[in-house]
Amino acid sequence: MQQDDPCIKWVEEPKLGTAGMMYLPMFIQGLTTTFRHMKKSLSGGAVTVSYPEEEPQIDNPLIYRGVHRLNKDDQGRVKCVACFLCATACPAHCIDIVGVESSWDDREKYPESFSIDELRCIYCGMCEEACPVDAIELTSLYNLTGRSREEMIFDKEKLLSVFDATHEAEPMKSKELGGTV
Amino acid sequence: MFLETILKFEVPIKIGVMLGGVMTAAAYFVLLERRMAAWIQDRVGPNRVGIPLTKIRLFGLGQPLADGLKFIMKEEFTPSHVDKQMFRLAPIVILTAALAVFAVIPFGSVIPSLVDGEPIELVVAPGIDVGLIYIFALSSIAVYGVILGGWASNNKYSFLGGLRSSAQLIAYELPLGLGILGVVAATGSLNLQQIIQHQANSGLWFAFAQPLGFVVFVTAAFAESARLPFDLPECEQELIGGYHTEYSGMKLLLFLIAEFLHLVTAAFLIVMLFLGGWHFWLITGSDNDIGWFTALIRVTVLCVKIFFVVAFFMLVRWSWPRFRFDQLMSLAWKVMLPLGIFNFMAVAFIDQIGRLFIVPLFSDEAFGEIAASWMMVVPSALVFVAALFVVAKMHPHVADNRPHRSFSPGIDSQL
Numbered sequence: 001m002q003q004d005d006p007c008i009k010w011v012e013e014p015k016l017g018t019a020g021m022m023y024l025p026m027f028i029q030g031l032t033t034t035f036r037h038m039k040k041s042l043s044g045g046a047v048t049v050s051y052p053e054e055e056p057q058i059d060n061p062l063i064y065r066g067v068h069r070l071n072k073d074d075q076g077r078v079k080c081v082a083c084f085l086c087a088t089a090c091p092a093h094c095i096d097i098v099g100v101e102s103s104w105d106d107r108e109k110y111p112e113s114f115s116i117d118e119l120r121c122i123y124c125g126m127c128e129e130a131c132p133v134d135a136i137e138l139t140s141l142y143n144l145t146g147r148s149r150e151e152m153i154f155d156k157e158k159l160l161s162v163f164d165a166t167h168e169a170e171p172m173k174s175k176e177l178g179g180t181v
Numbered sequence: 182m183f184l185e186t187i188l189k190f191e192v193p194i195k196i197g198v199m200l201g202g203v204m205t206a207a208a209y210f211v212l213l214e215r216r217m218a219a220w221i222q223d224r225v226g227p228n229r230v231g232i233p234l235t236k237i238r239l240f241g242l243g244q245p246l247a248d249g250l251k252f253i254m255k256e257e258f259t260p261s262h263v264d265k266q267m268f269r270l271a272p273i274v275i276l277t278a279a280l281a282v283f284a285v286i287p288f289g290s291v292i293p294s295l296v297d298g299e300p301i302e303l304v305v306a307p308g309i310d311v312g313l314i315y316i317f318a319l320s321s322i323a324v325y326g327v328i329l330g331g332w333a334s335n336n337k338y339s340f341l342g343g344l345r346s347s348a349q350l351i352a353y354e355l356p357l358g359l360g361i362l363g364v365v366a367a368t369g370s371l372n373l374q375q376i377i378q379h380q381a382n383s384g385l386w387f388a389f390a391q392p393l394g395f396v397v398f399v400t401a402a403f404a405e406s407a408r409l410p411f412d413l414p415e416c417e418q419e420l421i422g423g424y425h426t427e428y429s430g431m432k433l434l435l436f437l438i439a440e441f442l443h444l445v446t447a448a449f450l451i452v453m454l455f456l457g458g459w460h461f462w463l464i465t466g467s468d469n470d471i472g473w474f475t476a477l478i479r480v481t482v483l484c485v486k487i488f489f490v491v492a493f494f495m496l497v498r499w500s501w502p503r504f505r506f507d508q509l510m511s512l513a514w515k516v517m518l519p520l521g522i523f524n525f526m527a528v529a530f531i532d533q534i535g536r537l538f539i540v541p542l543f544s545d546e547a548f549g550e551i552a553a554s555w556m557m558v559v560p561s562a563l564v565f566v567a568a569l570f571v572v573a574k575m576h577p578h579v580a581d582n583r584p585h586r587s588f589s590p591g592i593d594s595q596l
Binding site: 018021022023024027030031033034035037038040041042045046047048049050 | 217220222224225569570574
């Protein structure tokens with residue numbers, strides 16, 4: 001390593017001024033900063049919330065990645081066409097789809113069963129990005145709990161019921177974001 | 182009859198009040214520390230635990246109880262590689278030394294006599310004329326607890342913590358001593374009650390009379406109680422807790438309590454030596470012939486002052502990053518020690534000037550001395566600013582040995 005190597009960038013630390021060398025002025029400056037934060041928290045400005053009593057504010061549900069839902073189309077049918085793109089994209093392998101031939105004429109297949117292991121899922125949102133028909137979406141439900149592992153494997157009915165529960169508050173993302181469907 | 186029985190047990194009662202009060206205070210200071218940390222970091226902090234078995238929360242005031250219970254219920258594990266006897270001895274040494282200090286620390290002024298004419302002094306061992314020396318001797322023993330713990334743990338991180346602690350505490354004991362030297366010289370006594378009495382009589386706290394000594398003492402007190410920015414003996418990030426890494430359960434609790442007791446001791450000393458102890462202008466008076474009401478007010482004033490000093494310690498903890506060890510040492514030896522010596526000389530000089538030129542101007546000598554000490558506030562402040570300025574200009578704490586562009590070419594072979 002040569003000293004005049006052009007790849008080396010020599011950084012000079014900024015020199016301390018008189019106030020910095022005297023310690024105390026800078027010390028008082030630091031104290032005022034911490035004091036300001038303390039005053040802010042004491043007057044109700046803390047950024048954390050007391051969770052069960054107080055619900056956290058989700059700033060933008062469009063980009064929040066919570067529990068999944070399976071969207072329905074206008075006729076109340078499941079939108080999914082069982083193309084397996086989400087299951088392929090899933091890095092945690094938590095999506096399990098059984099596709100069968102559909103009787104509807106606008107698509108060839110539909111999922112007979114569609115289950116997501118919510119415990120295995122890492123909530124990365126890849127499935128949502130992979131889906132060509134915007135059938136699977138992540139909602140802003142964050143407080144997902146259950147009493148057993150089996151209960152946390154969401155089947156098609158459960159995922160569709162999540163849509164029923166949330167579609168009023170959160171319309172389909174595709175519409176808001178200018179999606180494909 | 183009843184009062185006489187009480188008087189017979191005066192010392193045990195005082196010990197009970199002092200130990201109970203100090204231990205409870207330490208427990209609640211832990212809670213205060215956690216909550217202040219939370220507030221400063223824009224969080225809420227522990228506010229759930231209230232009265233056990235109910236849903237009453239009381240702003241988390243039950244937390245110390247829960248913390249204590251947790252420590253008692255925890256498994257106390259002794260690793261097989263430790264020196265067993267020393268390992269057990271260390272927390273006992275450190276806690277005993279930390280508690281014994283409170284024997285000479287007054288927790289108020291006096292209360293009116295119960296039976297005969299003598300008012301009762303609110304200190305476990307009243308009239309010890311070497312009180313300050315006693316405190317310093319015992320806080321040095323507390324260092325042995327730390328070193329013992331680090332060494333007996335037979336673990337390199339603990340050992341490093343113990344070594345750092347010994348170096349640091351020895352280094353900062355000098356400025357600590359020099360800081361109080363000015364106070365002792367001005368008062369002419371090592372007795373803490375008389376030092377407070379002196380400040381109460383003149384109405385001038387030593388923090389104003391000797392600001393330089395005050396700053397040196399407070400800085401050294403931070404280092405002595407191993408608080409940030411001087412908590413190198415136990416820095417979590419580098420030493421995983423330092424000397425108490427291998428400890429668990431009750432033994433760890435003893436270490437932590439002792440640490441907080443050091444903090445409380447430091448706060449007591451700062452308040453009593455430099456912030457007037459129980460004295461506050463207009464509301465406490467200064468003579469010892471007082472009623473219950475004034476006695477109570479004095480105890481309250483003392484407690485409030487200690488609370489604010491402890492809160493200041495905690496505020497500083499989140500304001501400043503930790504010193505590097507060489508910076509710590511250079512601050513102690515190159516800045517604090519000369520400042521301490523300079524402070525002592527300045528105090529002696531200013532005191533003599535006052536005695537020679539200002540006291541003779543007044544007919545009443547006692548009043549003249551008080552007037553002289555008040556008049557010397559301005560020169561003391563000037564001395565303080567000048568000393569800081571000189572330190573800033575000489576920047577003795579710069580010891581930068583990292584590679585620079587301007588280094589000699591010989592460094593190439595090393596890089």
